[in-house]
Amino acid sequence: MELIRLEAWELSVAAALVVALSLLSLPLRLDLTRSLLVSGLRMTIQLLLVGLVLKALFESRHPLVMAAIAAVMLAVAAREVAARQERRLAGTWGYGLGALAMFLSSFTMILVALTIIVRPEPWWTPQYAVPMLGMLLGNTMTGIALALDRLNQGAWEQRPQIEARLLLGCPAAEAIGDLRRRAARAGMLPTINTMAAAGVVSLPGMMTGQILAGSPPVEAVKYQILILFLIVAGVGVGTLVAVWLGARRLFDERERLRLDRLRQG
């Protein structure tokens, strides 16, 4: 099987469908015309740019370029984690906590995947490293953001309950224990559910893409299984690191609940 290449005019047929939809929304007064066109245009430009970057990256085959790309991906994901929390830790913590948790989880998983499991030559081959790191970061980002949002918002709302336990002589870790568990579950459950529904409810995107590109379905399935295991493990590690460090930062050395360390997102 070979990949059928798409020409510009073929893509414009698909684009015309979106333009038609945006025109249809005019008489229906859905007020979506502008956002449909703008989003469509943004998506096209962004993806074309990514395509160009990846093309240059694949051709350069230099580990430093690969490292730079990974750093940019991590920085953007960390910014997104901070932005998705209604209340986040003030200062460098707000940004750094997500970055650290994602670094520890996603980069550990990608190292395991590339050096022990897939073993491309060299191990940082961008064709493998970039898409896998992208999927890992994307999922850990969502999990960590969900968990930290639940943790910080919960601490804000349950201040009387947490302080009541402190006042009765509970250590801080115990006073926030319930909330910490709930936050960790909130971060991990969506990915666990995705794993359970994979292939039954939806065909995962990476597998679909590989099949379209001509891979034998069973090979595509194996890669999908690999990446789902890595994602679940990565989200789990990342969420636990973020929630445990985040919960510690909510208290000071005298185990006082320090909500003044939170900022409205």
Next chain:
Amino acid sequence: MILTGPSGSGKTLLLRALADLDPHDGVVRLDGVAADAVKPAHWRRSVGLLPADSAWWADRVGDHLVDPDPEALASLGFERDVLDWSVSRLSSGERQRLALLRLLANRPRVLLLDEPTANLDAASAAHAEALIRRYRDSCSAAVLWVSHDPAQAERVGDRRLQIVDGHLAERSTWS
């Protein structure tokens, strides 16, 4: 010891600082030992603060009271089956009385009470006052009691502190 002062004068903040619940300047000592020298949890077990509004983290009353004293329960007008009640079933007065029991179970050496009877009717308030007095006498505990009720202040207090314009002063007369 009774603590009074206009609303917003910092009575609650003072109690929170004494319980080491907020960052604060100065040093709080108990029998010459500074708060910083003991573990925070240990300090708060010795210096027990009862907030004006009690907070509950589990559904069942019994999950908040480890092995409560049946006599103390009865003295506040509760049967033993109150432990199986849901917290949401309790009136605010019942909550406040149970919160007092919950605190006393730690055997604190100092009691910081933030308007402990503000939500209680006259009969419950009398029960609570009696319990606090018994506890103070039996454990020779120190009590710092925020109250807005002059009659209560006279009834339960030996000394009276007042916060005026941000300063703490001792008053010799009840007024």
